[in-house]
Amino acid sequence: DAKTTQPNSMESNEEEPVHLPCNHSTISGTDYIHWYRQLPSQGPEYVIHGLTSNVNNRMASLAIAEDRKSSTLILHRATLRDAAVYYCILRDTNAGKSTFGDGTTLTVKP
Amino acid sequence: GAGVSQSPRYKVAKRGQDVALRCDPISGHVSLFWYQQALGQGPEFLTYFQNEAQLDKSGLPSDRFFAERPEGSVSTLKIQRTQQEDSAVYLCASSSPRNEQFFGPGTRLTVL
Numbered sequence: 001d002a003k004t005t006q007p008n009s010m011e012s013n014e015e016e017p018v019h020l021p022c023n024h025s026t027i028s029g030t031d032y033i034h035w036y037r038q039l040p041s042q043g044p045e046y047v048i049h050g051l052t053s054n055v056n057n058r059m060a061s062l063a064i065a066e067d068r069k070s071s072t073l074i075l076h077r078a079t080l081r082d083a084a085v086y087y088c089i090l091r092d093t094n095a096g097k098s099t100f101g102d103g104t105t106l107t108v109k110p
Numbered sequence: 111g112a113g114v115s116q117s118p119r120y121k122v123a124k125r126g127q128d129v130a131l132r133c134d135p136i137s138g139h140v141s142l143f144w145y146q147q148a149l150g151q152g153p154e155f156l157t158y159f160q161n162e163a164q165l166d167k168s169g170l171p172s173d174r175f176f177a178e179r180p181e182g183s184v185s186t187l188k189i190q191r192t193q194q195e196d197s198a199v200y201l202c203a204s205s206s207p208r209n210e211q212f213f214g215p216g217t218r219l220t221v222l
Contacts, residue, residue, distance in 0.1 A: 046212065
């Protein structure tokens with residue numbers, strides 16, 4: 001499985017933008033980049049995904065490097081409710097298995 | 111609409127007991143996944159179904175673990191002769207046609 005690398009933890013101030021990085025240097029051409037987040041005592045929640053182009057939705061933006069070997073999840077204005085573990089994973093078009101890793105723990109300070 | 115539901119939410123078992131964990135996926139979702147999540151770690155893949163077919167069970171840690179989805183909707187993860195190392199949160203997810211996974215709240219299993 002293609003592997004992703006994320007920092008263990010990051011901090012942000014409330015109402016400031018947050019950029020969460022992810023490296024995936026062994027990505028293949030059919031891998032989509034997915035982001036999930038997990039709040040305490042809950043199952044992971046889908047955030048966003050993309051293949052090559054940058055993507056925006058109501059939750060976040062996803063910026064994908066031109067060579068696709070890295071990506072950045074952007075939360076435009078962090079709130080206290082955004083404090084969670086954020087996972088970057090690669091999923092093939094015909095995906096079955098996903099490899100999650102340990103993610104980035106985001107702390108948001110008021 | 112309803113999301114993925116799992117039952118029970120919490121299960122305490124004595125070592126050696128068998129347990130069965132249920133997952134109700136989102137209606138119409140073809141793909142269903144089971145994950146195991148230990149405290150402080152990310153989810154670890156266990157197995158994957160497409161309709162009733164179990165296409166990948168490479169993540170099941172031992173032959174004590176068995177999963178089924180006989181009619182292509184509800185799935186059950188069964189653990190026989192539970193051991194303390196089986197204590198974890200067991201997560202179920204179903205996948206939309208866009209390949210987004212929707213997770214249930216999980217079942218927290220504690221083996222004493």
